[in-house]
Amino acid sequence: MANVQDHPFHISNTLSRKKEAFIPLDAPHVGLYVCGPTVYSDVHLGNVRTFLTFDILFRWLTYLGYKVRYVRNITDVGHLVDDIDEGEDKIAKRARMERLEPMEIVQKYTNGFHDVMRQFNILPPSIEPTATAHLIEQIGMIERIIANGYAYAVNGSVYFDVPKYAETHDYGKLSGRKTEDQMSNTRGTEGQEEKRSPLDFALWKKAEKGHLMHWPSPWGEGFPGWHLECSVMSTKYLGHTFDIHGGGMDLKFPHHECEIAQSVAADGEAPVRYWMHGNMLTVEGRKMAKSEGNGFTPEELVTGNHKLLERGYSPMTVRFFMLQCHYASTLDFSNAALQAAEKGLQRLMAANDILAKLKPSAEGTSFDVGALVKACYAAMNDDLNSPVMIAHLFDGARAINGANDGNVALSQQEIDQLRKLFNEMLFAVLGLMPEAEAKAGDDLSAGLMSLLLTMRADAKNRKDFAASDLIRDKLTELGVTVKDTKDGPVWERA
């Protein structure tokens, strides 16, 4: 673990549009909230990237010694299909299609979401609250907003009064919008006649006939508005003002803007000090999104069962691929890039394996391990610059391989330092997992391999290379790679 004092963390704050020193409200405690998935369909790859970004943040802050309370919600209440529809929400719609109870849908896709998170080694949050379990708090927040004069009830629905709020507050400060501009840019207002202003957004929606998920409220049967649950659950578990709120770039407006307005209107305090937004995943230059239909599921990516994929890629390859790009940049998916990442990850892992067996040596050129360690810390502290940190690890890998070949001098102390660094950065911080273990096979294959390699060694000793190569070639056909190293042959499954 590193010491925060020696390694101050800097974070890009969407609010200020600047990189700022990260100073928690109540160090060493840090409150982190991330908008979680809506569980009405399979989690898609864009979600994985966002949750991976904040997984790295969680891991890094923890590594620095902070005590992080990480809250990531599950949206199980269902949001409206859009602002002007008849009130059927996404989960209800899906439930009708599949003839399942809404909560059955929720459970199914929550389980699926958790499976994917596990597969990609994304750590579970400290608290994973659900919207449906916080209806009372949501209703309470609406009542406070109404009491403060920033919301009004119409026909069983409640709307947030944006123009009223904008008179005295900066609605749009997060997303860089002006309410005047938005007024002139608003699209058709049909179906919105209940609202006093097209900018207003729903805090509570009356449940129309046939709407499956609804609850009683002071305004009648209905369900909460889209933005309310995050405001309620973040402040309930992290306080009226907390440190970091994260989410995908596409949530900046209106979702996060509305969260700010709700919290200020209800409790008079800005909820978040540092806003962090992860960028989008793109395919052929376009945003990968459910609505675009151009994405694939994590499962399809792993199995390769999708028309855009030449073959499957392991979860750790995908994880590493994503981490080779800064979270605030768009990342484009391509087979070539995935394959490059796969090779790179293998190289790093192989170097780490060599490091475990490396013996000290005074031969060759020296290598400054201390500088490498500092560079890795500096990269991560610079707004979570994992691609640069990984580049430094590759420098380390070259030194390790060089030492293994006798070209680089490393003392026992330096080797220990490198082992600590690689172990911490690769596994604790980047959250990578060695994949070889799962492929090693059972005792029987280990025994058979041992036998085959002994026979091959015999053949080689007799200079019967036809026989030795036959063994290696046949094994290759079976997906087993044999390599002759100076310490004898090693094998691994493809």
Add this chain to the structure above:
RNA sequence: GGUCGCGUGGCCGAGUGGUUAGGCACAGCUCUGCAAAAGCUGCUACUGCGGUUCGAAUCCGCACGCGACCUCCA
């Protein structure tokens, strides 16, 4: 239309006003019975046009191209 962002070598992707990012691919060499792995060497870019500067891929302006948000979306 409004707001914001991006445009880096064959590909993916970092980046600071002046020193090699890194990975993958490719070529040569070393090692090796061969192969693989590894090492060494090479390939050294910054959309275009102006401007600021002793000096800009990095700052400013314009142009072109692309994208995101403005509607549920991570």
